[in-house]
Amino acid sequence: MNNSPQEIYQFLKADGDLLVVTHFFPDGDGIGSLTAFSGMLDQLEVKHTLAIDDLIPEKYNFLPGFERIRNLRVQPLDELFGRVAILDAGSIPRIGQAQTCIEPGAGILNIDHHLTGQYYGDLNLIDTGASATAEILYKLCGEFGLEIDQQIAYGLYVGILTDTGRFRFTNTTARSMSICGELLGKGVNPGWVTENIYYNLPFELVQALARSLLTIELHHGGLVCLIRLDHGHRTDDTEGFVEYASSIKGVALAAFLCEIDKSLFKVSLRSRSPVDVSAVARQFGGGGHLKAAGFRFQGGRAELIDRLLKEFGRQIEAHDLQPGVKFIDVAGDMGEPREEWMLEWSDRR
Numbered sequence: 389m390n391n392s393p394q395e396i397y398q399f400l401k402a403d404g405d406l407l408v409v410t411h412f413f414p415d416g417d418g419i420g421s422l423t424a425f426s427g428m429l430d431q432l433e434v435k436h437t438l439a440i441d442d443l444i445p446e447k448y449n450f451l452p453g454f455e456r457i458r459n460l461r462v463q464p465l466d467e468l469f470g471r472v473a474i475l476d477a478g479s480i481p482r483i484g485q486a487q488t489c490i491e492p493g494a495g496i497l498n499i500d501h502h503l504t505g506q507y508y509g510d511l512n513l514i515d516t517g518a519s520a521t522a523e524i525l526y527k528l529c530g531e532f533g534l535e536i537d538q539q540i541a542y543g544l545y546v547g548i549l550t551d552t553g554r555f556r557f558t559n560t561t562a563r564s565m566s567i568c569g570e571l572l573g574k575g576v577n578p579g580w581v582t583e584n585i586y587y588n589l590p591f592e593l594v595q596a597l598a599r600s601l602l603t604i605e606l607h608h609g610g611l612v613c614l615i616r617l618d619h620g621h622r623t624d625d626t627e628g629f630v631e632y633a634s635s636i637k638g639v640a641l642a643a644f645l646c647e648i649d650k651s652l653f654k655v656s657l658r659s660r661s662p663v664d665v666s667a668v669a670r671q672f673g674g675g676g677h678l679k680a681a682g683f684r685f686q687g688g689r690a691e692l693i694d695r696l697l698k699e700f701g702r703q704i705e706a707h708d709l710q711p712g713v714k715f716i717d718v719a720g721d722m723g724e725p726r727e728e729w730m731l732e733w734s735d736r737r
């Protein structure tokens with residue numbers, strides 16, 4: 389189903405401007421892949437435009453090439469493109485309004501690593517074993533014989549760093565780490581990257597986290613932990629809030645209830661047990677992966693919590709989870725990357 393590097397090369401080298409996009413709620417892999425790919429296209433002398441239909445988090449503005457990414461909500465494009473490369477997006481609707489910049493019958497190149505990724509492109513390069521889309525681009529650099537310059541190196545490093553949750557999710561492999569080691573050799577300063585992405589938080593974000601932490605509560609004998617961010621507080625960039633709930637000793641199931649508008653919730657679920665939270669999310673019209681999923685809910689907070697706790701209760705019973713039992717066998721996690729840690733659906737994205 390995948391196209392060869394030669395076919396992709398020919399597609400890229402064809403005539404006409406190329407539009408390069410990633411998904412809305414862009415994350416480090418989407419943004420880093422965009423800037424790295426842009427560096428690759430520069431070396432190939434391909435004229436291109438980088439665009440995202442969403443706000444682009446400022447914390448990534450240290451990336452070489454970042455300034456070339458166009459936020460379509462601020463600067464719409466009135467041009468139609470006959471060629472499009474879509475990076476790190478499992479389906480076309482994930483690129484939002486960028487779809488309106490695609491000419492009918494345009495050639496689409498799809499490069500992605502999501503397990504749920506669809507082969508929607510005219511050309512596809514999907515590798516679900518890759519920790520990040522950036523990892524696929526790294527391989528492509530080698531196949532095209534490109535030099536990994538600073539812009540490419542920083543973009544690829546940020547993609548892998550963020551999609552592996554700073555090398556701690558189970559999609560962290562020997563391969564992803566050795567690629568990052570090589571990228572350090574190309575001039576990436578890991579301290580500088582970490583400083584920008586993780587230690588440069590807006591004060592308001594930490595205030596929101598403080599408010600959120602005050603809502604934390606345990607249910608079902610300590611097996612379930614809920615955390616909220618209520619309406620009126622800053623709601624963007626709450627990625628990671630759910631982890632305060634899921635990282636508590638003894639917690640098997642965690643949920644972060646973010647009220648993004650009056651009576652509209654974005655809910656993130658995590659499982660540290662055999663419970664498949666994507667099945668829970670599906671009950672509410674959402675989806676995701678075994679260990680990380682999410683959904684949107686329109687309605688009152690009390691109703692949401694009530695329904696969620698009932699559903700968690702059913703799962704606890706079905707799997708016979710007992711308080712105080714450690715569910716995750718870390719030693720058994722070695723080896724192949726596990727798709728469920730690709731947090732694609734739930735928070736970002």
Ligand SMILES: [Mn+2]
Pocket residue numbers: 417418476501519520521551
């Ligand atoms: Mn990704």
